[in-house]
Amino acid sequence: MFKSHKRLQVGLATGYDMTGLCADVYMVWWMDKFVHKLNQLNIKLDVNVRFKDDLNLMTKALPLGTRYDPNNKELHYTNPSLKCFANFSSQSEKEIYESENPEVITFYVLSQIANDIDTMISFTYDVPSNYEPKMVPILDLNVYLNQDGYIMHEFYEKPTNNHFVILASSALSFKVKRTVFTQECLRRLRNTSLRLGPDIANKYLSQYMLKLKDSGYSQKFRAEVIKRSKNAFNLQIENDSNGIRPLFRDKIRIVQDQKEKGVGAVDWWNKAYYKDPKNKRYSTILFVPPTPGGKLAKQMQKREAELNANSDTRIKVVETGGSRLKHILVQNNPYPSLPCLKQLCPFCKETLVSVPAVNSAELGSAKLSCRTPSVGYTVSCMECKKNGTPALYIGETGRTAVTRGGEHIRAILKKNPQNPMSKHLTKAHPNQNHVRFEFGLTQHFRDPLSRQADEALRIASSSKKLVVLNSKSEFNKAPIARVQIEN
Numbered sequence: 424m425f426k427s428h429k430r431l432q433v434g435l436a437t438g439y440d441m442t443g444l445c446a447d448v449y450m451v452w453w454m455d456k457f458v459h460k461l462n463q464l465n466i467k468l469d470v471n472v473r474f475k476d477d478l479n480l481m482t483k484a485l486p487l488g489t490r491y492d493p494n495n496k497e498l499h500y501t502n503p504s505l506k507c508f509a510n511f512s513s514q515s516e517k518e519i520y521e522s523e524n525p526e527v528i529t530f531y532v533l534s535q536i537a538n539d540i541d542t543m544i545s546f547t548y549d550v551p552s553n554y555e556p557k558m559v560p561i562l563d564l565n566v567y568l569n570q571d572g573y574i575m576h577e578f579y580e581k582p583t584n585n586h587f588v589i590l591a592s593s594a595l596s597f598k599v600k601r602t603v604f605t606q607e608c609l610r611r612l613r614n615t616s617l618r619l620g621p622d623i624a625n626k627y628l629s630q631y632m633l634k635l636k637d638s639g640y641s642q643k644f645r646a647e648v649i650k651r652s653k654n655a656f657n658l659q660i661e662n663d664s665n666g667i668r669p670l671f672r673d674k675i676r677i678v679q680d681q682k683e684k685g686v687g688a689v690d691w692w693n694k695a696y697y698k699d700p701k702n703k704r705y706s707t708i709l710f711v712p713p714t715p716g717g718k719l720a721k722q723m724q725k726r727e728a729e730l731n732a733n734s735d736t737r738i739k740v741v742e743t744g745g746s747r748l749k750h751i752l753v754q755n756n757p758y759p760s761l762p763c764l765k766q767l768c769p770f771c772k773e774t775l776v777s778v779p780a781v782n783s784a785e786l787g788s789a790k791l792s793c794r795t796p797s798v799g800y801t802v803s804c805m806e807c808k809k810n811g812t813p814a815l816y817i818g819e820t821g822r823t824a825v826t827r828g829g830e831h832i833r834a835i836l837k838k839n840p841q842n843p844m845s846k847h848l849t850k851a852h853p854n855q856n857h858v859r860f861e862f863g864l865t866q867h868f869r870d871p872l873s874r875q876a877d878e879a880l881r882i883a884s885s886s887k888k889l890v891v892l893n894s895k896s897e898f899n900k901a902p903i904a905r906v907q908i909e910n
């Protein structure tokens with residue numbers, strides 16, 4: 424659905440798991456046909472690795488005058504020195520053969536064979552001679568064949584990559600920054616063939632260190648990052664030669680290692696425990712909002728340790744990150760929202776029994792669309808407010824405000840005895856018609872727990888001052904423990 428139009432999507436969206444699976448199923452079938460065809464034409468692949476629809480192939484160069492004939496599905500050879508093969512299908516094809524570049528001609532022929540297999544997929548190709556220096560970028564590697572016949576790889580990043588790393592002035596902890604940069608250096612070391620010697624790897628490390636310098640990091644910090652990454656890399660090489668763990672793992676080994684480390688386990692927060700069973704094993708995790716110096720988290724950790732000292736059920740208390748300035752200062756949707764079209768939306772328009780609340784601190788003046796899901800809201804009786812004895816209903820919903828609000832309105836109109844507002848009307852204003860309620864939105868919530876906790880808090884803190892219309896059963900929810908930080 425796009426606005427009110429229905430549109431049919433052709434093909435699958437990038438990034439969905441399903442898209443990857445479909446591509447794999449199709450490509451397995453396709454590869455089989457492709458390899459079979461190459462065998463028929465006597466072309467042998469030395470390297471044949473597929474990643475989704477990317478093929479990394481290596482083969483011996485075909486003779487310069489090789490051309491593919493799609494009609495008879497066979498290869499033709501012409502001696503290029505005779506210059507007698509004309510009838511090129513296009514100017515670019517003419518240029519390919521005139522270049523007399525064996526790489527380009529070979530892969531041009533391969534791409535023609537590939538494109539002849541199925542009309543659903545069309546291939547382009549890339550060869551080292553398209554680049555300067557002559558290497559093919561594959562993900563974060565630059566790959567080429569050296570003169571001794573070895574496949575070499577060097578670290579590669581797009582020239583358009585950001586020159587800056589996490590700035591020294593950013594609010595992340597020193598430890599996090601150091602870990603991130605050490606891992607990045609390690610990636611550069613691992614991505615450069617050992618056979619190339621340390622000079623090439625050092626070149627990539629120097630380039631990275633320049634980024635760190637320009638992002639505000641001291642020489643001392645940079646030296647430490649280099650030292651840590653080199654140590655880690657040497658350990659990896661040592662583990663490789665001792666047979667403890669290969670430097671480059673295959674798929675089977677990666678899955679096996681992940682299982683041991685507890686990656687993908689439901690209790691991902693027990694990572695330290697899986698690494699070393701001497702560490703504590705936690706039953707669950709509790710996130711707390713950030714406070715200066717992590718004070719709240721530390722106090723809660725201390726209290727948790729006291730309370731659960733003799734218990735098998737331990738709770739890991741983790742401080743969440745703070746909100747980013749970007750989220751406070753930037754408006755993601757600069758366009759005014761479309762007008763609400765619902766007939767019965769107490770938050771946007773007047774109905775027989777309600778009016779939308781106008782900027783009142785009590786009722787909530789949050790500038791939220793009535794179509795935002797997961798919100799807290801308040802309903803106030805206007806008659807009681809006039810009499811100086813405000814009566815409030817405090818609510819929360821996981822659906823949109825307009826849906827829940829519409830339900831309330833219909834219930835009030837039908838005089839449904841289950842509805843708190845309708846109940847209030849029969850009890851407090853039995854002889855009055857045209858009593859109306861004010862509907863206000865208070866806040867949007869990211870998760871159900873904080874939404875319900877907020878509702879309980881609002882009920883608990885309002886009940887002393889005013890009449891609360893919520894039924895008593897709602898008071899019986901688990902009480903909210905109050906935590907106070909002492910300075």
Ligand SMILES: [Zn+2]
Nearest residue numbers: 763768771793
């Ligand atoms: Zn509305």
Ligand SMILES: [Zn+2]
Nearest residue numbers: 804806807851
């Ligand atoms: Zn009332």
